[in-house]
Amino acid sequence: MRQIHYSEVIEVVAQLCQETNFSLPEDVLNSLRKARSEEKSPLGRIVLAQILENARIAAEEKVPICQDCGTAIVFLELGEELELTGGNLNLYAAIEEGVRRGYKEGYLRKSICHPFTRKNTGDNTPAMIYTDIVPGNKLKIIFCPKGGGSENMSAIKMLSPSEGIEGVKKFVIETVKSAGANPCPPIVVGVGIGGTFERVALLAKKALLRPFGSQNTDTELAALEDELLEEINYLGIGPAGLGGSTTALSVHIEMQPCHIASLPVAININCHAARHKEVTI
Amino acid sequence: MEVELTTPLTEEDLEQLHIGDSVFINGVIYTARDAAHKRLVALIEEDKELPFDIEGQIIYYVGPAPAKPGQIIGSAGPTTSGRMDVYSPALMAKGLKGMIGKGNRSPEVIEAMKSYKCVYFGATGGVGALLARAIEKVRIIAYEDLGTEAIRQLVVTNFPVIVINDIYGNDLYKEGVKKYQKKNRKY
Numbered sequence: 001m002r003q004i005h006y007s008e009v010i011e012v013v014a015q016l017c018q019e020t021n022f023s024l025p026e027d028v029l030n031s032l033r034k035a036r037s038e039e040k041s042p043l044g045r046i047v048l049a050q051i052l053e054n055a056r057i058a059a060e061e062k063v064p065i066c067q068d069c070g071t072a073i074v075f076l077e078l079g080e081e082l083e084l085t086g087g088n089l090n091l092y093a094a095i096e097e098g099v100r101r102g103y104k105e106g107y108l109r110k111s112i113c114h115p116f117t118r119k120n121t122g123d124n125t126p127a128m129i130y131t132d133i134v135p136g137n138k139l140k141i142i143f144c145p146k147g148g149g150s151e152n153m154s155a156i157k158m159l160s161p162s163e164g165i166e167g168v169k170k171f172v173i174e175t176v177k178s179a180g181a182n183p184c185p186p187i188v189v190g191v192g193i194g195g196t197f198e199r200v201a202l203l204a205k206k207a208l209l210r211p212f213g214s215q216n217t218d219t220e221l222a223a224l225e226d227e228l229l230e231e232i233n234y235l236g237i238g239p240a241g242l243g244g245s246t247t248a249l250s251v252h253i254e255m256q257p258c259h260i261a262s263l264p265v266a267i268n269i270n271c272h273a274a275r276h277k278e279v280t281i
Numbered sequence: 282m283e284v285e286l287t288t289p290l291t292e293e294d295l296e297q298l299h300i301g302d303s304v305f306i307n308g309v310i311y312t313a314r315d316a317a318h319k320r321l322v323a324l325i326e327e328d329k330e331l332p333f334d335i336e337g338q339i340i341y342y343v344g345p346a347p348a349k350p351g352q353i354i355g356s357a358g359p360t361t362s363g364r365m366d367v368y369s370p371a372l373m374a375k376g377l378k379g380m381i382g383k384g385n386r387s388p389e390v391i392e393a394m395k396s397y398k399c400v401y402f403g404a405t406g407g408v409g410a411l412l413a414r415a416i417e418k419v420r421i422i423a424y425e426d427l428g429t430e431a432i433r434q435l436v437v438t439n440f441p442v443i444v445i446n447d448i449y450g451n452d453l454y455k456e457g458v459k460k461y462q463k464k465n466r467k468y
Contacts, residue, residue: 041461043301043443047405050441054408058356067346067356067409067429107349109356109429118316120428149361149384149406173468181454182361182384184406236462240383240405242301242443243457273407 002079002137004281006086006094009139012279013074013098016143018106020275021069023059027212028249028274035186035239035246044244048186051239051272062106065273069108070145072099072127073205079136092129095141099127111148130202142209144276150187150269153179156201159263168193168265169228175267176232176248181241184271188212189232189251192266194258204268207252209276216253225251239272249274285439289337290378295400298444300453304402305439310339310381312433314360317424318368325371332423332432335372339379339402344429346409354419354435356409359383362401366390373397381442385454395450402442403453415440 024032029052036048058065074095084091103110103124110124134140155175159167172191179187192203215222229251238244249272258264286294288308298304311333313321324331342362346355362382369380370393378399383406386394394401404412418436425431445453 041457043457050405050408050411054411057414058410061410063349063352063410063413064346064356065410066407067344067358068360069346107347107355109344109346111344111429147407152361170468180385180458181403182363184383231466231468234463234466236458236460238457238461240403240443241385241454241457242403243453243459243461245461271407 001081001083003083003085004139006084006089008281009084009091009094009141010098010101012141012281013095013143014102014105016141016277016279017072017099017102017108017145018062020143020145020277021064021106021108022062024055024065024273024275025277029055031212031249032272035249039239039244039246041238041242041244043242044239044246047239047242048246064108065275066147067109068111068147068149069103069124070147070275071112071151072124073144073146074127074129075142075144075206075209076129076131077134077140078131079138080133081137082139095127095129096125099123099125138280140278140280142276142278144209147271147273150183150271153183154204154266154268156197156264156266158197159265161261161263163263165224167263169231171265172228172267173231173235176269177235179269180237183269184273185237185241186239186246186249186272188270188274189228189248190268190270191228191251191253192268193253193255193264195256195264196258197264199256200264200266201268203254203256204266207254208268208270208274210252212250218255221253221255225253288339290339291337292398295378295398295448298400299447299449300444300451300456302444304442304444306339306442307438308436310341310435310437310440312341312343312345312435314342314344314430315364316427316430317432318365320424322368322371325375331375333434336376337378338376339381340372340377341435342380342382345413354413354416357413357416358409359404359406362386369393373399386446391446391450391452394446395448398448400444400448401446403445404442412440
């Protein structure tokens with residue numbers, strides 16, 4: 001069996017914490033550039049120019065794009081023919097150590113606290129870790145720092161099956177509309193449909209990671225993504241919520257079968273700083 | 282309209298401001314977010330003195346990233362203002378004249394801005410690296426135990442904001458959306 005030492009996992013995660021917070025993915029930057037050239041509102045164009053200038057400064061100076069360096073969300077795809085080695089550690093402890101180091105060494109803001117006392121844990125742990133076991137002998141680590149402002153505007157609802165696709169559309173539009181300026185538009189909208197209460201939220205989160213411009217392979221869902229993006233941009237919320245034609249950059253839907261009694265829908269909103277990156281070791 | 286303002290603000294400063302104006306702020310401003318607001322309002326309720334003279338001042342809702350070597354402050358963009366809504370009217374009653382943040386304010390806060398004469402400025406969310414460049418000096422003046430949420434006195438030069446709510450009860454978030462929304466949609 002192929003072996004990977006935990007120290008390598010720690011190092012990769014520590015780097016990912018910093019790289020994701022300093023540099024936006026190229027597809028996100030391209031989408032922002034396109035939005036700047038197409039935005040109808042003069043104030044909106046100023047905001048988009050600020051966003052692009054900010055991204056340039058952050059990448060060049062290796063400083064955080066946003067002071068909210070996010071909750072550390074980690075998706076793992078662990079090959080079943082891979083053996084992890086390294087003494088007393090385990091995989092999750094190695095991830096946590098990577099987060100601890102990355103947030104410290106990168107001068108990233110630690111934003112995780114006790115729900116009631118609000119006492120900060122001091123090192124941005126615990127990370128939110130989700131693991132899929134996959135064929136092969138590799139480990140893929142997807143790191144996604146997620147800001148609190150946009151996370152707060154996300155929503156989940158167990159629809160009645162009779163509400164169908166119309167119910168889903170209505171819920172998505174209502175959620176984006178009521179979020180208004182809060183989640184730092186232009187936003188990315190991740191929509192989960194189906195599964196169960198907890199699975200649908202995870203589908204929505206995973207949908208955020210899909211590259212901009214990609215579409216769901218199901219043609220009906222791809223059409224729904226286009227329709228929702230158009231409708232959301234008709235809302236007029238615009239960049240920073242000041243009014244304009246760019247409210248969302250992208251809508252991504254992930255769907256799976258669900259119980260005959262249910263139609264779960266989750267909407268996870270991401271800000272324009274749609275940070276994520278993956279490394280395979 | 283473009284306006285340059287220097288703190289502390291006077292009522293005359295605020296009377297000239299209307300929603301959509303671009304404002305460049307100069308001088309001292311104070312940072313505070315959730316935890317600091319809770320403590321400030323507790324002091325007001327106990328009739329105790331605030332840790333800084335709030336008359337004519339601006340509070341910026343921000344929890345900056347740590348400064349790395351060579352910096353005085355890390356990235357420092359606005360946080361969502363709505364969470365401060367429950368505290369803001371009490372601070373306006375004590376003389377607060379400006380708030381910088383992002384996102385919608387409650388009807389109660391907008392009403393209080395009219396009656397106490399206070400303006401809500403929007404800074405662009407998610408551009409903290411850019412905004413930090415307008416910050417010249419930083420000093421923690423209260424609640425150091427709160428870390429990023431401590432109250433900092435900042436000295437800023439041409440800090441760029443937009444007037445979201447003026448003292449006349451107008452709301453740029455509402456007006457801006459009205460201007461660009463497509464009417465008569467199904468959803």
